[in-house]
Amino acid sequence: MNRKFLLACAGVVLMAGPALAEEPIVGTWKRPTGTLIQYVSCGADKYCGTVLTGEYKGKSIGEMSGKGGSYKGQVNKLDEGKTYNGKASVSGNTLSLSGCVLGGLICKSESLTRQ
Structure with missing residues (x-):
């Protein structure tokens, strides 16, 4: 009986694994400038970014919503005082x-590397 119970528990854990997996955006990322940014889950399909190092340490860089590696939302460019x-x-x-800001007149992009 104990063996059946353990097997049942193991099955539940294995089935729940993919559902419990974190979204790809969750983690620490390094900007080209060397500043570290951390994205954490802050709601259903919602991810909040915070600066971990440098001049803007502790400041929010915005929120993204989505799943499966594709997200949209707002990004704060702290050194410019703009929200894209x-x-x-x-x-x-x-x-x-x-x-982009101003209806797409000014656009920026950046690639970060997982740490």
Whole structure:
């Protein structure tokens, strides 16, 4: 009886594994400038970014929503004081961020590396 119970528990854990897996955006990322950014889950399909190092340590860089490696939301460019409507995608160990302000007149992009 104990063996059946253990096998049943193991089955439940194995089936739950993929559902419990973190989204690709979750983690620590390094900007080309060397600054570290951390994205954490902050709601259902919502991810909040915070600066971990440098001049803006502890500041929010915005929120992204989505899943499966494709996200959209807002990115704060702290050194410019602007908030961009943007997109993010994760491919391997690269997080690509892009965003625009003024209806697409000014756009920026950046690639970060997973740490």
